[in-house]
Amino acid sequence: MNKFKYYFILLLAGISLVSCNKSDDDVVTVPLRDYTVQYKADNDSIEKYLKTNYITVTNEPGTPQDQDVVIKKIVAGDGNVSIWDQGTYKLTSRDVYSNDVTYKVYYLILREGTGSAPTNTDKIVAAYSGNLLNNTIFDTSNGYGVPFNLFPYSAEGNTVIEGWSEIFPKFKTGTSSTNSGSGVITYSDFGAGVMFLPSGLAYYGAGSGAIPAYNCVVFSFKLFDLQRMDNEYSISTTTGARVLIGDGVPDYLEDNNGDGYLYDFRDTVKYPHPPGDLVDDTDKDGIADFVDFDDDGDGFTTRFEITKPSNQIGIGTLDGAIFNYGSRLYYPWDAILTDDPSTPNTDEREPRGIPRKPSGALTDPTKPESATNPKKYVEDDYTTAPRLRIHLDNSFPVKQN
Incomplete structure (x- = not known):
């Protein structure tokens, strides 16, 4: 490491050891090793x-x-x-x-x-x-x-x-x-x-x-x-403190390379040359998915994209029959088909995981796909493995022309 780079990193790091001289009046700043x-x-x-x-x-x-x-x-x-x-x-x-x-x-x-x-x-x-x-x-x-x-x-x-x-x-x-x-x-x-x-x-x-x-x-x-944590955060405009918000997807499911490690490489002083195999950033915007509110960079937040329709929460109907959509407001990563026996008063079943881009028929088959004429979801869109989930697919939702 050359001297210029060395002192530049020290300057940005802003961390130093402080000691007093013999008179205890002056402060001597000792740079980090x-x-x-x-x-x-x-x-x-x-x-x-x-x-x-x-x-x-x-x-x-x-x-x-x-x-x-x-x-x-x-x-x-x-x-x-x-x-x-x-x-x-x-x-x-x-x-x-x-x-x-x-x-x-x-x-x-x-x-x-x-x-x-x-x-x-x-x-x-x-x-x-x-x-x-x-x-x-x-x-x-x-x-x-x-x-x-x-x-x-x-x-x-x-x-x-x-x-x-x-x-x-x-x-x-x-x-x-x-x-x-x-x-x-x-x-x-x-x-x-x-x-x-x-x-x-x-x-x-x-x-x-x-x-x-x-x-x-x-x-x-x-x-x-x-x-498990969901670590997307914002900065308070009044206190400057980090406020944990999350995007609805736990961090371990945003570990795209599956190595068990996630890094915020926006800290370029600490990570000036991050190895490419450590990066978990779907849209390549420099913000790792686990701290990115819009993982695929399509202008729609991850939380919005994984939110269940209001008429598909709890008990409803599907194809004219009674259907349990599950009580969550957001889709789980994958379908949860088994109820937890240790909580008899709560039904944890969620038959649909985060869907992929819908692959069914167009709402109006005579017109091209658009924000006002989307395709319909079919059941396989919620359960097929593997599938590209909508919050990682920047081609959906379809934007208005």
Whole structure:
């Protein structure tokens, strides 16, 4: 990275460390270190840590201690095998692009989990313990699940460091049960692992509490549960705060390439050269679908396009017979044909998913298709798989000539 680009990025980032001179009257601004240079040092430190420390894991399903982790430094002759060399748990890595650096982030899979994997924009419930590379523990949830929001631009919730957003989607939730007497929720078969984060994906030059600036951090964690999010937001004209609105389609269904990750590449300081395979942007307008109110760029909002007609909500008629259209105001992604037995007073069935462009006969076959002479929907338009859903098809609704 040349010097001009380096200082330009620092200027735009607007983040600095502040220290006082001997008189405590003047403030000296210290620029952030170069991300690429710092990452090389961090990666060396992490690989050394993996080769000089060993791990023990408590494997006691059904107990609060299940998948608890202890990491200690190897003492010569103690017979312990390093995290790097052990074969009990899979040590793997993933490439993460951030601040124009491609980080190689190591993580250890203790248990993948049996439920669903979050995207990096969902909310999760997780237990955790964090330590420095000298194995000093700086924070822990003491085995209890804590809610977090993985989306760094979220308008609500307890957001996390970037490294968490990059590693949690590689794991799945488990199953939960609630004690009818105490109301205590317990989890089983949950995903569990350890992430080894370079400072650029953690607290970097700012540090945090007991974590010094430019320090790598290690987190062991258990992924208990998740909440799917719909993260389209607007900016309040009075407070300047983000207001979560959503477009009716959860983020995980707007992950077009199916990799479990969604990024807002409008932040060109952080992402000056985003890899093309990470982009989830149907209309190529520079706004990723998960924060775009009009995914296909046809001038009609996604929420408008997936809204059910007012006469097709609840119980109605279809071809002269009684028909349950479902109680939602919006089409679900796909048809929901099974009612949830745990909610006997609510019928969750939705026989029609988000439709494609209608393929039936024209309203008036003697005239060309237009906004005033649309084609009619047929049942296959709501259920055919795969299909191009109308909010991703910029040729529908048909515009008025």
